[in-house]
Amino acid sequence: MASFYIGVDVGGTTIKMGIFSDIGELLEKWEIPTRTEEEGKNILPDIVDSIEEKRAVYGGNILGIGMGIPGPMTDDGVVLKCANFGWGVFNVKNAVADLTGVGNVKVGNDANVAALGEMWKGGGCGYDSIVMVTLGTGCGGGIIYHGKVLTGSKGAGGEIGHIKVEANETETCGCGNKGCLEQYVSAVGIVRMAKKNLREDSCLNQCEEITAKDVFDGAREGDAYCLEIVERFGKYLGTALSDVAHVVDPEAFVIGGGVSAAGQILIDVVEKYYRENAMYALKDTRFHLAKLGNDAGIYGAVRMVLFK
Amino acid sequence: MASFYIGVDVGGTTIKMGIFSDIGELLEKWEIPTRTEEEGKNILPDIVDSIEEKRAVYGGNILGIGMGIPGPMTDDGVVLKCANFGWGVFNVKNAVADLTGVGNVKVGNDANVAALGEMWKGGGCGYDSIVMVTLGTGCGGGIIYHGKVLTGSKGAGGEIGHIKVEANETETCGCGNKGCLEQYVSAVGIVRMAKKNLREDSCLNQCEEITAKDVFDGAREGDAYCLEIVERFGKYLGTALSDVAHVVDPEAFVIGGGVSAAGQILIDVVEKYYRENAMYALKDTRFHLAKLGNDAGIYGAVRMVLFK
Numbered sequence: 001m002a003s004f005y006i007g008v009d010v011g012g013t014t015i016k017m018g019i020f021s022d023i024g025e026l027l028e029k030w031e032i033p034t035r036t037e038e039e040g041k042n043i044l045p046d047i048v049d050s051i052e053e054k055r056a057v058y059g060g061n062i063l064g065i066g067m068g069i070p071g072p073m074t075d076d077g078v079v080l081k082c083a084n085f086g087w088g089v090f091n092v093k094n095a096v097a098d099l100t101g102v103g104n105v106k107v108g109n110d111a112n113v114a115a116l117g118e119m120w121k122g123g124g125c126g127y128d129s130i131v132m133v134t135l136g137t138g139c140g141g142g143i144i145y146h147g148k149v150l151t152g153s154k155g156a157g158g159e160i161g162h163i164k165v166e167a168n169e170t171e172t173c174g175c176g177n178k179g180c181l182e183q184y185v186s187a188v189g190i191v192r193m194a195k196k197n198l199r200e201d202s203c204l205n206q207c208e209e210i211t212a213k214d215v216f217d218g219a220r221e222g223d224a225y226c227l228e229i230v231e232r233f234g235k236y237l238g239t240a241l242s243d244v245a246h247v248v249d250p251e252a253f254v255i256g257g258g259v260s261a262a263g264q265i266l267i268d269v270v271e272k273y274y275r276e277n278a279m280y281a282l283k284d285t286r287f288h289l290a291k292l293g294n295d296a297g298i299y300g301a302v303r304m305v306l307f308k
Numbered sequence: 309m310a311s312f313y314i315g316v317d318v319g320g321t322t323i324k325m326g327i328f329s330d331i332g333e334l335l336e337k338w339e340i341p342t343r344t345e346e347e348g349k350n351i352l353p354d355i356v357d358s359i360e361e362k363r364a365v366y367g368g369n370i371l372g373i374g375m376g377i378p379g380p381m382t383d384d385g386v387v388l389k390c391a392n393f394g395w396g397v398f399n400v401k402n403a404v405a406d407l408t409g410v411g412n413v414k415v416g417n418d419a420n421v422a423a424l425g426e427m428w429k430g431g432g433c434g435y436d437s438i439v440m441v442t443l444g445t446g447c448g449g450g451i452i453y454h455g456k457v458l459t460g461s462k463g464a465g466g467e468i469g470h471i472k473v474e475a476n477e478t479e480t481c482g483c484g485n486k487g488c489l490e491q492y493v494s495a496v497g498i499v500r501m502a503k504k505n506l507r508e509d510s511c512l513n514q515c516e517e518i519t520a521k522d523v524f525d526g527a528r529e530g531d532a533y534c535l536e537i538v539e540r541f542g543k544y545l546g547t548a549l550s551d552v553a554h555v556v557d558p559e560a561f562v563i564g565g566g567v568s569a570a571g572q573i574l575i576d577v578v579e580k581y582y583r584e585n586a587m588y589a590l591k592d593t594r595f596h597l598a599k600l601g602n603d604a605g606i607y608g609a610v611r612m613v614l615f616k
Contacts (some may be wrong), residue, residue: 072589080589093571097550129461143555150453152557153437155590162587163554173588239472244469247451247555249322279470279483282314283463308513 002060005306006051008067009110009297011033015047018298019054023065024120024306027052028296036168040085044092060176064104064305065096068113072155079106080155106304111164111298112149112158113140116258117300122291123254131250132290133160133241135259138174139182139189150248160244161186163234184236187212187259193232199225216262230269238273245274245282256290259294263289310368313614314359316375317418317605318342323355326606327362328488330371332428337606347394347443352400352431356407372412372613373404374547376421376605377389380463385415388463414612418605420466422564425452427606430599431562439558440598441468441549441565446482447490447497458556468552469494473544490543495520495567499541507533538577546581553590554580564598573598584585 004027009016011034016027032050035042047067055062068091072080077093097105108116115124115132124130127245128147134140139161150157161174169179173193183189190212193205202225203218204210215233218226219297241253255276260266271287278285292299312335317324319342326337329500340358343350363370367410379399381387385401405413416424420612423440424431436455442448447469448597451458458465469490470483477487479500491497498520502512510533511526512518549561561582567575579595586593 044486141555145453150556153559154557156554156557156587157557157587159554159557159587159589164585174606177585177587180587243471243548243551244555246448246464246467247552248458249462249464249467251461277465277472277485279467279485279488281464281467285462 003060003063004055004058004060005063006054006297006300007301008047008063008065009113009301010043010047010067010069011110012036012070015043015050016249016293016294016298017047017050018302019058020302020306021147022306024302026299027058027098027294028275029295034085036085040087041244043085044099048096051100062100063100064106064302065098065100065102065278066113066301066304067092067105067107068110068301069107070110071149073107074155074163075151077105078116079107095172104305108149108301108304109142109151109155109158111140112144113153113300113304114296115144115158115300116149116303117148117292117296117298118149118254118256118290119144120303121299122296123256123288124252127251129194129248129250130252130254131158131160131241131248132254132256133237134290135186135255135257137186137188139186140257141244142193143250145248152278154289163240163243165240181240185233185259187257190215190229190233190259194226202226210280212259213261216265220265231266233253234266234269238270238275239277241270242274242277242282247283249282252288254288254290256293256296260289310366311371311441312366312368313371313610314362314373314608315606316355316373317421317609318351318355318375318377319418320344320378323351323358324602325355325358326603326604326610327366328614330331330609334603334607335366342393344393348395351393351538352407355389356404359408368410370410372414372610373408373410373442374421374609374612374614375400375404375413375415376418376609377415380461381415381417381459383459385413386491387415394573395521397569399414412613413608414609416609416612417450417459417463417466419448420450420459420602421608421612422454423452423455423466423562423608425600425606426562426564426598427452427605428456428611429598429607430604431564435559437556437558438560438562439468439549439552440562441545442567442598443494443563445494445496448565449492449552449615451558453558468548471548471551473548484610489544489548491502493541493548493567495565498523498541498567502534502537510534520567521569521583524573526571526585538573542574542577546578546583547585549578550582550585550590553586553593557590560594560596562596562598564601564604568597
C-alpha cells in the first residue's frame with residue numbers, strides 16, 4: 001500500500017494543502033477556506049476532514065503531517081499566540097495527532113516553514129543555512145541553520161521585519177514600535193514611502209491606486225522618483241540583512257513574497273547596500289529569488305516530517 | 309587512574325590553560341606566553357609541551373582538549389584566518405590531535421568558546437540559548453543556541469561588533485567599514501566618544517589618560533557629560549542587541565569583558581534601550597553580567613570536550 005505525507009499551510013483566509021509521495025513529490029494541492037469565527041475552533045477539524053477525504057481517495061497510509069501556522073511557536077508545537085484566529089496557547093501538534101491518529105506531526109511558524117520549503121526545493125536549494133525574507137503585506141523572516149529551523153527561545157527567531165531601521169519615524173508599526181524594517185520594505189511599506197512626498201513629475205501620479213509593483217515598474221522605466229524609492233527600499237533591506245548576517249552568517253538570503261516578483265532589480269539594489277555594510281568575511285553571501293511562490297509553505301511543512 | 313580534561317584559551321599575548329577533573333572542576337590554571345614570531349609556528353608546540361608537563365604531574369589520562377582561538381573557525385576546527393599570529397588556513401583540531409595523541413579535540417572561536425563557558429558556569433548558567441557580548445579592546449559576540457555554538461557558514465556567526473549602528477561616522481573601524489558597533493561600545497570606542505567634543509566642565513578633564521572606567525565612574529558620580537556618553541553607549545548597544553534578538557531570540561544576554569566591570573549601571577542603560585526597541589515578544593529577554601572573567605575561555609573550551 002502506498003504511503004503519503006500531507007503538508008498544510010494555514011493562512012488568514014485560506015488553508016493550502018498538499019499530498020506528497022514518500023519521496024517528496026507533490027501529487028496534488030488544494031485549498032479550503034479558513035473559518036476564523038468562534039475563536040477558530042473549526043480550523044483544525046476542517047483540516048482533518050479534508051485530510052480524511054484525500055486519504056480515502058488515495059487509499060494509502062499517511063506517514064506524516066506537517067503544518068505551518070501564522071504565529072510564534074515553540075519547537076514542541078505549542079502555538080503561543082495566533083491573533084488572526086483568536087487561538088490561545090495550546091499544543092497544535094498534539095491536537096492534530098489526536099484528531100488524525102497520525103503520530104508523526106510537526107508544526108512550525110509559517111515564515112520558518114516556507115524558508116525550509118525554499119531551501120528544500122526552491123531558491124535556497126543546495127544550501128544548508130539560509131535566511132528567507134518574505135515581502136508581502138508584512139515582512140517576515142525564516143532562518144534555517146544547518147538544515148533546521150531556528151525558532152528562538154520565545155518563538156521570535158527570524159522576526160526580522162521588526163528590526164529597527166529608522167530612528168526618525170513618526171508612524172507606528174503593527175507591532176507598536178516605530179521605525180521597523182516592515183514599515184519600508186513590505187508591499188504596504190513601499191506604497192507608504194511612495195505616497196509620502198510624491199513628486200509631480202513621477203509616473204506614479206497616473207496610477208489609480210499605487211502598488212509596490214508600480215514603483216518597481218517605474219524604476220525599471222527610469223522614473224527618477226521611483227528609482228529613489230527603490231534605492232531607499234534597498235538601503236533599508238540591504239543594511240538590515242547585513243545586521244542579520246553578522247548574527248547568523250547564512251550561506252544565502254532567499255527573497256520571496258509578492259514584492260519579490262520585481263525580480264533582479266530588487267536583488268541588485270539589496271545586494272548593493274548589503275555589501276556596503278557587511279564585514280569582509282560576509283561580503284560574498286549569496287542572494288536568490290524564491291521559486292516556490294505560494295507552495296513554499298506546503299513543501300516546507302512536508303519537509304519537516306519527511307526526513308529526520 | 310584519574311582522568312582529566314584540558315582547556316586552552318589562546319590570546320594575542322598569553323595562552324591561558326586549565327586542567328579540569330572529569331566532572332568539570334577546575335583543578336589548576338596557568339599561563340604561558342604566546343610566541344607570535346615566525347608566523348606563530350611555536351604556538352601549538354608550546355601548548356602541547358605545557359600539556360605534557362601537567363600530564364606528568366597529575367599522572368592520569370587526558371580525555372579531551374578544548375581550545376579557543378581568536379579568529380573565524382569552521383565547525384570542523386579549521387582556522388580561516390588568524391591575523392594576530394600570521395596563521396593561514398589549517399586544521400588546528402587535527403594538528404593538536406596529532407601532536408598529543410588525544411583524539412577528543414575541539415577548537416572554536418574564542419568569543420564563542422567564552423560564551424559557552426559563561427553559560428556552563430557563569431552569568432548564563434541555567435540557560436540553553438544565550439548571546440554573550442564581550443566588551444574589551446574590541447566588541448565580540450558569541451551565540452549559543454540550544455546548547456551549541458552558532459558558528460555560521462563562514463565562521464562569522466556572532467560577529468555583532470561589526471553591525472552598522474551609525475550612518476554618519478567618518479572614522480574607519482578595524483574591519484574597514486564605518487559606523488560599526490565596536491566603534492562606540494568597546495573600551496577603545498567609549499574613550500573615543502568621550503574625547504570627542506569633551507566638555508570643559510566634565511570631571512574627565514582631570515584624568516591623565518581617559519579610560520572607559522573613568523567614564524562610568526563619572527556617570528555614577530553624576531557628571532553630566534559622562535552620563536551623556538553612557539546614554540550614547542547604552543543606545544548603541546541596546547538597539548543593536550534588539551536587532552540581534554529579532555534574529556536569534558536568545559533567553560538571555562550576558563555582558564562581559566573589561567568594560568563590564570562597570571556593573572549594574574551598564575546593564576540598566578543597555579536594557580533601557582533594548583526594551584524601547586524590541587518587539588513585544590522579545591521585551592522580557594534577560595540581561596546578566598558575566599561572572600568568569602578571564603577564565604570563561606578555559607571553561608568553555610573544556611565544556612566542548614567534556615559532554616557530548
